Amino acid sequence: MNLRDEIETTLRTWHAYETGRGSVAVIDFDCAPTTTPTEPADSRLAVYQRLTDLRARTAEAGADRLTARLTADLAYLGALLGEHRPLNDYVQATQGCPAAGWQDGYITHRGEQARHALDTLGIAWGPDTARELNAVEGPIETDEAPDAIRQAAADYEPAVRQITGSQAPFNLTVETAEVDAYWAYWLDGAGDKVRLRLNLRRASFTKVAARQFALHEVLGHGLQSASWSARAATKDVPWVRLMSVHAPQQVLLEGLAQALPLFIAPDDELLATRTKFDHYNQLVRAELHIALNQGAGIAELADHARFRMPWIRDAAIADLLTDRGANPQLRSYLWAYPAGIDWFANLAEADKPTRTRVLQAAYRDPLTPSELEALWPAGPTIGGQGT
Known part of the structure; x- marks a missing residue:
């Protein structure tokens, strides 16, 4: 052996x-x-x-x-x-990258981009931003969500396969659950069998969310993991074939999945706005992640969260801090979201040959942050350059 x-x-x-x-x-x-x-x-x-x-x-x-x-x-x-x-x-x-964080000016810049996109939709920046965005995105009933996600995945699949070069098959199962956890959607599986779970306690369903999570969960995590499985079935790959969220491929998985709309559907105004809004929110969560672990007080952290994200509720702030401070898995894993989306959002602005090179490599192997940076040396440092 x-x-x-x-x-x-x-x-x-x-x-x-x-x-x-x-x-x-x-x-x-x-x-x-x-x-x-x-x-x-x-x-x-x-x-x-x-x-x-x-x-x-x-x-x-x-x-x-x-x-x-x-x-x-x-x-x-x-x-x-x-x-x-x-x-x-x-x-x-x-996660294979530093938890350096991003400078205040950069976070503010990404917030201004999100604010401008929201303004274009007639949505004000304030306590009701998240609620108004959900309303504009077109709420759908819970029982309609699985079919909406499947249809969106079918619509986007040819474009994702073209840009990534993946021909791997996958079989999708969609289930619902009610779990007291941070996640609204979760994907796992084995080989070409992919399971998407919708957490009814956390998820809100809109037409845009269906498109977003078809890209994120099904064609991001699902097709990507099935592509690695297909390669591992025919090649003696030099990497561990068991994926875990505490391991360094997770920045790639979460980063590309969140930013995939910018590559596949850049002209979808609502989807692009949601992605920019999520990008900003993740950078703020990273600020809180660092400050909490540096010993900042809870009241100070809560005030900062409300200042940066006036739409956030106290229950969400409490969960955010608990997850990043007290949970061994999430203290690591949740850093993959800001580190990943920021790098891939920047990649989406790079030239086409660079984008294609990275995305095709990303669907062949579970790349670490250092391997991603080697594919795009001109890109930003994954994990931030320091606050």
């Missing part, structure tokens, strides 16, 4: 241990599904010791991709065991 396969075996035993005790899953998409049953690990500490041994071997072998993945696994597992590394160290180890 080679090193990659040993790592995957260990990750499967860890996943079985966590899910068996009702904890958060370790594997979110399996690009090399197997029917062989997996025995759960004995404990988190046993997994930690095994991953440590494997990392020493990958480092000695010069297997950089495997070492980077094990670095992420050890950092996340260490957090589950009680470690609380400084945010930048933790995010660098897990």
Whole structure:
């Protein structure tokens, strides 16, 4: 058994241990599904010791991709065991990029772009912005959402396949759930089987949201993961074939999925406005993420959130801070959203050959932030250049 396969075996035993005790899953998409049953690990500490041994071997072998993945696994597992590394160290180890953040002027600039787009639609910047935007986007009934997402995915699929070069098949299942969690939509799966869950407790359904999440979840995460699976089925790929949100491919996944409308439907005014609005919101969340982990007080953080995002509700502020401060998985994973959308939103403004080169590479392999930056050296630093 080679090193990659040993790592995957260990990750499967860890996943079985966590899910068996009702904890958060370790594997979110399996690009090399197997029917062989997996025995759960004995404990988190046993997994930690095994991953440590494997990392020493990958480092000695010069297997950089495997070492980077094990670095992420050890950092996340260490957090589950009680470690609380400084945010930048933790995010660098897990997501593969710094948690440097963005300067005030840049965040304000992206906010002005969002404000201008909203003004064009007749939507004012203030406490009612989010509500008015949802109204303009065309609310639909909950039971209409799955069909609307499927139809939008079918409409966009040829364009996504053309720009990414992917010919991989995938089979989509749409389910509904009611979960007290931060997510409104979640995608997981194995091989060419993709499952999209709609969290009815969090999701609001509009015609624009259906188009957005057809691109984000189905043709972003779903087709991308199925494309990696198809490649792994025919090539002896040098990367771990089990995707986890605490690992460094997540910046690519969340970044491209959020920004995909800018590549596929740039003339859709409503969808472009939503994407610009989300971009700004993510940059503000990044500010709060950093400040919280640097010891800022809760009242100060809440005031800043209300100042930057006057439409945000107190319950959302509370969840935002809790997720980024107290949850080991989300303290890492949620950084992928601002880091990713900012880099890919900038990429959408680059020349066509650069865009094509990056997007086609992104549907072949689960690229890390450093691998993305190598494809576009003129691009910005992923994770920000510092506040």
